[in-house]
Amino acid sequence: MIIKLKSENKYFLDILYKNPNTDQGLYLKELKDGIIIGNVISASEYHCVFLDGKHSYLPEEGNQIDFQSYCSPLLALNMGTEFFNHLYKEKNSLNETFILWLEKTYSQIDTEKATIEVPTFFIDSGWYKNEKYLLSKYIDGITIKHKIGNNYELTIEGATVREAIQKFSLIALFTHFTNRYAVYTFIDDYFIQKHITMLTNISGIPYFVFYLFIKRIMRSPVQFEKFKPQLEAYFDNEVQFVFTDTHQSRKEFICSKINFDETVLDFGCGELQYFKLLNKRGFAQEYYAYDEVDFKHVADKIQANERADHLVWVEKLEELKDFQGQIILSEVIEHNSFQEAKKILIWIRDNTKFTNLFVTTPDKDFNVNYELTEEFRHDDHDFELSNAEFVTLINEIFPNPKTFYGVGDYVKGVYPTSAVIIQKK
Template identity: 85%
Template sequence: MIIKIKSDNKCFLDILHKNPNTDQGLYLKELKNGILIGNVIAENEYHCLFLDGKHSYLPEEGNQIDFQSHCSPLLALNIMSEFFNHLYKENNTLAATVIPWLEKNYQAVDTEKCTIEVPTFFIDSNWYKNGKYLLSKYIDGIILVNKIGNNFELKIEGATVREAMQKFSLVSLFSHFTNKYAVYTFIDDHFIQKHITMFTNLTGIPYFVFYLFIKRIMRSPSQFEKFKPQLEAYFNNEVQFVFTDTHQSRKEFICSRINFEESVLDFGCGELQYYKQLHKKGFREEYYAYDEVDFKHIAYKIQESERTENLIWVESLEEIKDFEGQIVLSEVIEHNSLEEAKNILIWIRDNTKFTKLFVTTPDKDFNVNYELTEEFRHDDHDFELSNAEFVSLINEIFPNPKEFHGVGDCVKGVYPTSAVIIQKK
């Protein structure tokens, strides 16, 4: 792998802490099984080159060709840490740090644009789709050009050397953790803190990038709780994060409120995610699964593998008429027209004797946090409601006692999921 860093800043090499008068500008360090070489090309250009001895970044031991040592995002991340770790301090601290031989601080000298280029960079994930890279949507100055297969030419543009470095490391970080072909990386608190510092050093990073960082990289709820205040402080505490992703947050919200001594009807059960979670927690009452799409092969597979007798696949609405118990209607109504959704809710109201009815649906007002404007959150949605519209719809159909909730992260008072628990009459 080769990384080319360029800037017209007259103090460029001083910012990098590289002196062309030392060993003709050559710097050599051991990295895994190879040698990392830093070379001053000119006063405005610096190259980093990795020459591997044997299989330093090989995920599969049986593979004799370690092409990852030429293009791995993890390698890029390691190179930057080895050569430029001094540039990853907190912004204000670094800005005030004096470069001794210049007798000036970084704020005074790091004032020119900088670019970082990698001729071959490996991305093997759905973050690059339809000619677009996900992070480019949220962070300016990330340019990817597909060369062949999963190999790309990467260019990063920053207003300063520090900004370019931090953007480059974030792209390397996310690319590594989302690649299918990746080596395991140990993630400790030091690793998390370092990359949170990168995030908070950059201005204008949107909520969704932080969301991806928490869901993709943080390994435990305790680790999340430790760093949660720093993440929320970036948004002046107008954002409240939770550890679980949007889908898991819905499941936990409903499953934590299910009565384990009453039957459940999962109306629009999909691939039976709720049953799997409840069964794991010890739910043993009858569980009726109904969906217009034929998922009974999944139900039968679960019955066989779990040796469970309480899961019952329902073929038609007639079989669940007069059902008595709890009903889960999660992320179902938006897959129908609004009129059909109303009919589903009315049918449940008039044909069942539910003790609790759980209804969830996306809040369209949250979509702006996914950089969506007119689009629905998913292609198979026929409509999406704001929380106020959802409350109005439920109140129109159900006079019952009820509790409305927002589920998931909260951004300026808006949640990704609107939820209601409707009690029996």
């Protein structure tokens, strides 16, 4: 792998701590079974090269061709740490750091643009599709061009040398942890803190990048709670994060409210995600599953594998008339036209004797946090409602006692999911 850093800043090499008068500008360090070499090309260009000895970044021991040692994002991450770890400090602290031989601080000298180029960079995930890379939408200065197979050319632009290097490390981090073909990396608190510092050093990083960091990088609720205040402080506490992703948050919300002594009907059950979670937690009452799409094969497999005799697949809507118990209607209505959605809600109201009806749907006002404008959150949605529109719809159909909730992360007064629990009449 080769990483090329460029800047017209006359202090460029000073910022990097690289002296061209030392060993003719060459720096060599051991890394795994290979050697990384730093080379001063000119006053405005610096190269980092990795030469492998034997299978340093080989994910599969049986594979004799270790191409990952020439393009792995984990290698890029390691190279950045070996050469530029001094530039990963907290922004204000680094601004005030005094460079002795210049008698200047970083804030005085690191004031011009910088570029980092990686000619061959390995991406094997759904984050690159339709000739676009996901993070390019949320972080300025990230350009990825497809070369061949899973190899890409990565270019990063920063307002300063520090910003370019920190963006580079973050892209390598996210790419490594989302690639399917990657070696495992141990994630301790030091690792998390280091990259939170980089995230919070860069101004203008949107909510969704922090969301991805929490969901993709953090491994435990304990770790999340430890660093949560730092993440929220970046947004002046106008954002409140939860550990679970949007889908998991909905499941946790509903399953925490379910009465384990009552029957459940999962209306629009899909692949029975709610049943799987409730069953794992010991739910033993009859659980009726219904969907317009035929997921009976999924129900049959669960019944066979888990001996779940209390799971009942319902073939026809008419069989649900006069159902008594709890009803889950989660992320269903938006997959129909608005009029069809109203008919579903009215049918449940008029044909069942529910004790509690759980309804969730996306809040379209949250979509701005995904950089969506006119698009729906998912391609198979026929409509999406704001929370106010959702409240109006539910109140129009159900005169019953009810409680409305927001579920998931809280961003400037808006949640990703609108929810309601409607009680029996």
